[in-house]
Amino acid sequence: MTPFIMATSTLRLDSQPVALQGVTKLFGNTAAVDDVTFEAAAGMLTTLLGPSGCGKTTTLRMIGGFYEPDAGTIHIGTKFVNTVPPHARSTRTVFQSYALFPHMTVFENVAFGLRATRVPRGDITGRVREALDLVGLGGFAGRSSGQLSGGQQQRVAFARALVTRPEVLLLDEPLSNLDAKLRVHMRSEIRTLQQDLGITTIYVTHDQEEAMSLSDHVVVMHDGHIEQQGPPHDIYERPATRFVADFIGTSNFVEATVESADAYVVRVAALGTTLVLAPPAGATLRSGEGVLLVLRPEHLHLEDAGARDGVGFAGKIASVSYLGAVASYDVLLDGGAAITVASPAPVGAALRRVHDPVRVRLEVDRVFVVPTT
């Protein structure tokens, strides 16, 4: 596979932050994007993550200028851009379908943005060559865009966007049209390219693994609003809502009742015992309130029945699936709750079997409390 980065770039970019404040977009009477506020810091990669229909692409299109917000403001650097048409913005998009011009060669595609913005004729050839070298397509200038593979088309789309030296790069699910292996490969190349160039990048995806591996900052969206934002490990380790806990990774949810809560600890009754946990960020809990406990399968440990250290619950294995590196067990706890546990698959030893009695131990500092809704 051709490496994505062939040359260390001499591209000089003037990256700018992008700030959205209370941005709302209505289609008819429904809000596709509802009061969205976040900042994509200069030179960083910010991901808009969420299931289809969550408003992430609509948000990206507002930043690119294809939609105009019905309320709120969008700033690129210090510039207010709500009503600025796409062609007058310093953003460049790599579209999901790449949107290469079918009637033009690779060279003409990449040169398009330079010609359209009246870059002096003498500079164009050099800059196009440089951009094509950057994405490892130096020898492809004369090809027509229809003669390229999916991966090559995507490289052209990147070169076409970067050659104009944008302040912000917008990526709309750029990997979704590639096969699984190429996707993982391109993912790391995009990240390397982005960090080398230091370009502000906003990346839309529905793939949480992609978001986790690429991002400096993740914005999780659902039904048009932001559920949570922060660095990837924060989102993963401290999900603020049931939706985030469910969407990022896999989670067990256990119903619990608050016994008492203050700023530092919350005591909840769950699984027939009382647990002392860290309170959720930004939410005040009252005694007697119902909450959900989030238990990640990989933060649970299967032990032989009768083990006594830490906090654990007895149960029986209900089903086993072997996934190679790990084995996933569904355990029916004696209290009636069903829970999934992921264990590193033992080397050379047998897996536990259905109906085996076991004990499930929790890591109390990795149990999170989220509101029920």
Next chain:
Amino acid sequence: MTDHARGTDTNAGSRTPRGPVGPRVPRALREPAVAIAYGLVLLTVALLVIYPTYTILIESVRDPEGGLTLSRYVRFFTSTYFLHTLYNTLLISGIATALSMVLGFGFAYAITRTDLPLKGFFTAVVLVPMLLPAFLIAFALILLLGRNGVMNRFMYGVGEWLGLADPYVLQWVIFGSHGVILAQTLTFFPLAFLVFSAALSSIDPRLEEAAEDLGAGYWYTLRRVTLPLLAPAAFSSALLVFMFNASAFGAPAVLGGGRLFFPGASMLAPEAIIQILGLYDWGMGTTIAVILVVPSLLIYVGGEYYLKKRSYVTVTGTPTAFRLGTVPSAVKWTLFGLCLLVSLFILSIVLVVVAGAFTRTWGVNYDLTWRHMATALQASRSSIINSLVLSGGGAIAAALFGTLAAYLFTRRSFRGVRVLDFTAMLPYALPGVVMGLGFAVAFGGRFEWIVLTGTGAIIFLNHFIRRMPFGLRSGGSALKQIDPVIEEAAADLGARPVYSFLRVTFPLLRATIMGAFVFGFINMMTDITAVIFLVSPRWRLLSIDLFNAIDAGRLGVAAALSVIMIVSTFAVLLIVWRASGRGLDFLRRG
């Protein structure tokens, strides 16, 4: 700010209100180039569509003292003569439409669903009538089946040889209702053919296979699956063909001769022309035109907004593969006979016209001569040039403008654009008589506003506006095939709307624009019903000269002019074809 936004707004103070341009201006119009283009479209539609239609309506109810009167409408619907005109129109159009549908379906079915020989030949021949003016077919029928026509001379000879007392008894003379019906069927069945073959080849073949799989035989499948699937397309094309039939002028003028179902009366379109050009009764002429407009509009609105929603025929990117050869051979060979007969008849039409052009006196003396050609070239030299220039220019303008409007309506749309689109499409639905008369009244000084009578401009503008809708429609459907993200990418890369249109959209639409040009050019070269009101001694046209020659019985010169028309039209198309490579693709695709 909207209520909704205010409702979710928790931090109103920090928000900047909308941009400097007020919320009432649609976003599309904030681009100056787009706003100017919309202004141009609006002006064109107002001046060339709404204004002439309006003046016809007013003229028909204006009394000589300047008041309003419905007396002409009362006269129309109480006079036996005018009512007979109406009945003739309805009867002849109805029969010709039914025959066109049958013939069009037969050809389409034979070509799309059977493995008959000569399919390529049939496909080519069926399109020939579309390239000929309607009255040329009527004229050719005279050469074949007129009193001195080849066939009838032959039958007279047979009668004499048999020693019949009246050798004329074997002749089948073309003048009368049957002639008009035959001519109009031949003229309009290709349209039905195009609709049917497009519909037949876009039915999912799996539907018919499913029917057979469930145990249905050929006839049952045809009756319960294939034909019902075609019904919406068939119905809308029948309405369209009926409308063209009802507003036809050429065949009734050439072959009617007062011998239609209701003798003494003509049909509506020729009657309107008689009222204006013969009797100078502008009031009655415009009244008949309005009476023609009403059903046309109903049919157009019905087709556009009702039937389209019911269409079962979907255009998918997947090529469909029908298993040819499942049609019973009796059906197959019956269709083959029909297609062969009609194709040979169409070819003989072209042949007799060419023969007529080089024959001393048709039906009497078949010596070869260049005399007619020389006379035609000399007398109509300026008409030929006028026709080529005005049609060429008009077709270029119509194709480009129609495409531009299609681009605006699909890509730079906003609320209310549908109304504009509807109005811009009207000239397609309005009969030629109406558009021609409308221009004559609107720009003829009767309203003393813009006077264009006697200029080439009035012909050019009429050509342009009548064929612009084709560019609009074909451009619109081509744009639907192009992913808008391509144009978004152009804007994203910094291209302004004009640059993006010229460098991205326009090149992608090249083939469609060529198609619109070709279609427009052919129609403009062969048009007569509209331009008959607009020609002047200084601005004569080839089609009108040809019509006058037929009308005056100068068959040799008429045939020579026909040959000139066909040859010059094809010469232009050949040049375009060469230049574009694929200009005529649309004809095959329908």
